[in-house]
Amino acid sequence: MGLPRFTCPKGGDGESSPHLYVANCGPAVGLPYETIASVFGTYGEVKGVCATDESGTRVIVSYHDKNSAQAAMKALNRRPCSSLGGRLLHIQYSVQSLGKVNNTDAVPVSTSASDLDIPGLYLMHDFVTAQEEQELLAAVDDRPWQHLAKRRVQHYGYEFRYDIRNVNTKHYLGELPSFVSPILERIRSFQTLDHAADISLDQLTVNEYPPGVGLSPHIDTHSAFEGSIFSLSLAGPCIMEFRKYATAVWQEKTTSSSDVGEQTSEKNSSFIRKAIYLPPRSMLLLSGEARYVWHHYIPHHKVDKVNDSLIRRGSRRVSFTLRKVRKGPCQCEFPQYCDSQR
Numbered sequence: 001m002g003l004p005r006f007t008c009p010k011g012g013d014g015e016s017s018p019h020l021y022v023a024n025c026g027p028a029v030g031l032p033y034e035t036i037a038s039v040f041g042t043y044g045e046v047k048g049v050c051a052t053d054e055s056g057t058r059v060i061v062s063y064h065d066k067n068s069a070q071a072a073m074k075a076l077n078r079r080p081c082s083s084l085g086g087r088l089l090h091i092q093y094s095v096q097s098l099g100k101v102n103n104t105d106a107v108p109v110s111t112s113a114s115d116l117d118i119p120g121l122y123l124m125h126d127f128v129t130a131q132e133e134q135e136l137l138a139a140v141d142d143r144p145w146q147h148l149a150k151r152r153v154q155h156y157g158y159e160f161r162y163d164i165r166n167v168n169t170k171h172y173l174g175e176l177p178s179f180v181s182p183i184l185e186r187i188r189s190f191q192t193l194d195h196a197a198d199i200s201l202d203q204l205t206v207n208e209y210p211p212g213v214g215l216s217p218h219i220d221t222h223s224a225f226e227g228s229i230f231s232l233s234l235a236g237p238c239i240m241e242f243r244k245y246a247t248a249v250w251q252e253k254t255t256s257s258s259d260v261g262e263q264t265s266e267k268n269s270s271f272i273r274k275a276i277y278l279p280p281r282s283m284l285l286l287s288g289e290a291r292y293v294w295h296h297y298i299p300h301h302k303v304d305k306v307n308d309s310l311i312r313r314g315s316r317r318v319s320f321t322l323r324k325v326r327k328g329p330c331q332c333e334f335p336q337y338c339d340s341q342r
């Protein structure tokens with residue numbers, strides 16, 4: 001079950017209600033939910049604080065009664081709030097919505113892949129030791145980063161081109177660096193992974209996400225990479241959401257950008273959502289349906305809600321994504337999601 005959904009009556013202040021829609025407020029602007037609850041708690045008993053969407057900058061504060069909400073509105077709306085670092089909040093009354101599920105609601109977050117029931121999705125905790133993690137981070141920090149709009153990347157083997165969401169197979173960058181050899185070896189020897197022994201991964205993308213930065217929903221281009229995709233999380237945690245769209249038609253990205261853009265063809269259709277918590281040092285494997293059909297997405301949060309805990313993302317998250325560059329067309333069993341079989 002997701003968080004309750006709220007809407008703001010159109011045209012400004014609206015009728016009073018126990019729920020306040022508070023903009024310019026949330027983890028992404030440095031205000032943890034606990035702090036918000038404590039400040040609004042000055043005006044009455046707060047029932048809960050929840051995100052309105054994935055931005056981390058808008059929350060709903062719910063009281064048990066309208067009077068408390070009115071008192072908070074009067075004291076805090078459009079006035080610099082000293083207990084929130086002088087921040088100017090924009091508050092409206094909000095009503096609980098009974099309408100269609102909004103795509104931006106939060107989803108419950110699982111800590112194990114088997115709970116998600118997505119064929120081909122696996123998560124292995126403690127895939128590397130703490131010392132190996134430090135060595136891997138030191139190795140990439142010693143090498144040049146490429147700056148994208150919101151995060152830094154490094155590419156090995158082949159460069160990934162974000163404008164066409166594909167690799168330039170003619171531009172070989174050389175063998176994967178020796179610092180990933182132990183990981184490759186472990187992937188090969190991992191008994192429980194289907195076909196792992198056959199995989200000769202030859203492309204590595206290292207992503208470094210500052211806190212609050214995520215990744216747009218996407219399926220890795222079928223024609224770019226073969227079968228399984230491995231992603232090792234280091235330094236900080238995040239949640240990853242998976243989306244399966246009711247109607248999915250592959251559509252080439254037409255705009256040019258330096259980053260992975262949302263695959264807009266599916267943007268307005270309904271979809272199933274599931275989410276998993278990726279702790280540092282865990283390895284995620286996307287294979288089969290998980291790789292070819294489900295979009296994966298990292299919400300732009302500084303704090304993630306996992307069960308009943310709020311988990312801060314930390315100073316950065318670094319991921320190592322290992323893939324095998326495809327040399328011929330994709331012949332997967334999911335043609336409606338496949339750019340090779342359009």
Ligand SMILES: O=C(O)CCC(=O)C(=O)O
Pocket residue numbers: 205207215220231232296319321
């Ligand atoms: O950071 C991750 O774990 C995922 C990275 C990813 O999906 C990508 O680089 O396409």
